Amino acid sequence: MATIREESLKKHYEWNGKIEVRSRVPVNTREDLSLAYTPGVAEPCLEIQKDVNKSYELTRRNNLVAVITDGTAVLGLGDIGPEAGMPVMEGKCILFKEFADVDAFPLCIKSKDVDEIVRTVYLLSGSFGGINLEDIAAPRCFEIERRLIELCDIPIFHDDQHGTAIVVGAALLNALKIVKKDIGDIRVAMSGAGAAGISIAKHIIRLGVDPEKIVMCNSKGIVCSGDSRLNPAQAEMAEITNAGRLTGPISEAMKGADLFIGVSVPGVITKEMVATMAPDAIVFPMANPTPEIMPDEALAAGARIVGTGRSDFPNQINNLLAFPGIFRGALDCRASRINEEMKVATSRALATLIPDSELREDNIIVSALNKDVARVVSAAVIRSARETGVARI
Numbered sequence: 546m547a548t549i550r551e552e553s554l555k556k557h558y559e560w561n562g563k564i565e566v567r568s569r570v571p572v573n574t575r576e577d578l579s580l581a582y583t584p585g586v587a588e589p590c591l592e593i594q595k596d597v598n599k600s601y602e603l604t605r606r607n608n609l610v611a612v613i614t615d616g617t618a619v620l621g622l623g624d625i626g627p628e629a630g631m632p633v634m635e636g637k638c639i640l641f642k643e644f645a646d647v648d649a650f651p652l653c654i655k656s657k658d659v660d661e662i663v664r665t666v667y668l669l670s671g672s673f674g675g676i677n678l679e680d681i682a683a684p685r686c687f688e689i690e691r692r693l694i695e696l697c698d699i700p701i702f703h704d705d706q707h708g709t710a711i712v713v714g715a716a717l718l719n720a721l722k723i724v725k726k727d728i729g730d731i732r733v734a735m736s737g738a739g740a741a742g743i744s745i746a747k748h749i750i751r752l753g754v755d756p757e758k759i760v761m762c763n764s765k766g767i768v769c770s771g772d773s774r775l776n777p778a779q780a781e782m783a784e785i786t787n788a789g790r791l792t793g794p795i796s797e798a799m800k801g802a803d804l805f806i807g808v809s810v811p812g813v814i815t816k817e818m819v820a821t822m823a824p825d826a827i828v829f830p831m832a833n834p835t836p837e838i839m840p841d842e843a844l845a846a847g848a849r850i851v852g853t854g855r856s857d858f859p860n861q862i863n864n865l866l867a868f869p870g871i872f873r874g875a876l877d878c879r880a881s882r883i884n885e886e887m888k889v890a891t892s893r894a895l896a897t898l899i900p901d902s903e904l905r906e907d908n909i910i911v912s913a914l915n916k917d918v919a920r921v922v923s924a925a926v927i928r929s930a931r932e933t934g935v936a937r938i
Contacts, residue, residue, distance in 0.1 A: 563635040564642075564651075569605070598937075601674065601879060610649045610675045610872055612637045613666055615657055617682035618705070618740075621833060627653030630680055637679060637704075645869030645919040647876065649677070659685050663692045670697045674876045677868065678703040683740040684776045700875045700883045706744035707888055708864030711871075712910065713745050713806060713829060714752050714892035716862050719899060719909040720850045724825040726803060728753040732823065734798035736837055737809035738763040738779050745806055746782060751889050757788030760798040764809075767791050767798055796821070803827065811835035819846035829853070831862055850906050859907035866895055866913055870922025878927045878936035887929040894925035 557563075570581050579585050589603040601607040612634045616627035634651030641649035652669070654662055666676060666689075676699065678690055686703055693701040702708075721728055733754060735742055738761045750756045761768040761782060768775065769792050770783040791797055799805065799818040807814065807830040814830060814837040822828075828843045830836035831854040840851040840858050852860030871891055875883055898911040898921060911918060930936035 557632060563632075564638050564649075597671075600671070605648060606672065606674050607879070608646075608648050608876060609673050610641060610647055610677055610876075611652050611666075611669065611673045612641075612649050612677045612679055613652045613654065614678075614680045615654050615662060615682075616680065617657060617685075619680045624682065627655050634679060637677065640865055641677075641869055641872065644865065644916055645873040645923070647869060647872050657685070659688050659692075662689055663696070666693055667696045670699055673699060674879075675700040675702070675872050677872070678705075680705065681740075683743075684778050686740050687743075687778050694882060698881050700872070700880055702868065702871065702883050703740065703744075704864055704868045706740045707748070707883075708867040708871075709741045709808065709831070709862070710745040710748035711867040711888050711891045712862050712864055712895065713831075714748050714889075715866070715895035716829065716852050716860065716910045717749060717804065717827070718752065718892065718896040719904055720827045720852075722901060723904055723906060723909070724803075724827065724849060726825070729755055731758065731803035732801055733759040733804045733806065734795070734802040734822075735759065735761045736795055736805070736807040736813055737761075737832075738768050738782065739808070741808040742806075743778050743782055745808065746786065748888060748892070750785075751885060752892060756785045759786040760789075760791055760802075761786055762795040762798055762809075766794050805829065805837075807831055807837035809837060811837065814838040814843075816842050816846035819843050819848050822847065825849040827851075829862060850909060852909065856913070860909050861913055862910060863913040866911065866918055867891055867922065870919035871926055873919050874923030874926025875930065877923060878930050879938045880926075880930045880935045881937060882935050883926075884929075884933055884935055886933045887926050887935075890925040890929035891922050894921050897921075 571577050572581055593599045593603060614630045614634055616630035617624045619625050619630040619633055631653050638649035638651055641647040654665055656662055690701055690703045746759055768779055768783050769787055769790055775783060796818050800821045801823050803823045804827045809832055811832050826848045827850045828848040829852045830838050833854045836853045843851045852862045854862055
């Protein structure tokens with residue numbers, strides 16, 4: 546890990562930035578200049594003035610996504626500021642381009658004020674076909690996304706929440722086929738009740754998990770209704786989960802659980818805790834770079850299937866499987882939003898990329914480097930967008 550970090554820093558100095566703007570048209574002659582700029586450019590301007598939707602046909606807006614952060618929850622580094630978050634936003638942009646041919650541009654906002662961030666993004670939204678919110682701390686991220694969805698007529702997607710949830714959902718659907726358990730019957734223990742944890746819980750509920758059988762935990766222990774320390778988003782989840790009103794440490798939540806999902810911090814799960822889970826347990830410890838429990842320890846303790854966020858272990862649960870294809874599909878059908886049905890469709894599409902005959906304990910989710918994924922996901926997103934009435938072409 547130290548070697549990778551050192552080499553990455555060296556490369557970033559060499560690269561001097563990971564993205565650049567390139568012209569799509571020639572500007573070599575007077576005629577070229579007249580067509581691409583003045584005086585000819587006045588004509589597309591007037592067309593867009595008459596019908597703003599022409600901006601999707603006469604500009605690159607049809608393929609352009611803004612990747613936006615305030616720098617408050619960057620990777621596992623926390624609140625490091627918008628400028629320090631820029632390398633991650635640039636990285637996100639190259640993934641959009643390389644995996645789905647979506648043009649993306651990073652915008653790092655120097656504010657932690659919800660009103661300022663919402664207003665800034667809304668005012669810029671006419672330049673883009675979609676907005677990818679990134680590395681914004683909870684609980685502000687929930688309010689920012691909600692208000693932008695209400696204000697804007699383009700897709701708004703907080704990838705830290707929904708991208709991870711979608712891929713967890715796909716991995717879960719395939720894992721359940723192997724252990725032969727019904728999604729409505731499983732008990733779930735979760736470590737992490739921030740943006741990703743709450744979104745994962747909501748998403749697996751839409752896939753069929755019984756919310757009353759989910760027990761979420763934060764740094765203080767089990768999330769239970771009536772706890773005054775919960776933020777509003779956690780309090781909302783407490784009302785529909787943990788029907789048994791369990792309290793105490795996460796070890797209590799793990800007892801008898803069929804599934805563990807971790808989006809928290811390293812080392813909070815022990816082999817002894819995994820040993821108390823139900824037979825054929827599924828364990829998804831996804832804290833990066835060090836998971837809640839290492840895969841070999843979880844397997845030794847009795848887990849049947851383990852998936853992490855890391856690329857050096859089997860079953861990598863990586864949101865790269867979701868966001869490029871989701872935006873590709875949303876842009877191609879000019880969706881006004883990315884709704885819950887589109888997210889469920891993405892999970893189901895990802896799950897089908899591994900045929901049942903090829904499912905194994907160490908092969909429940911397709912590789913994040915498989916560039917066919919975006920095509921399959923985008924097709925599912927377009928179908929769902931049209932079925933739910935949010936596609937505009």
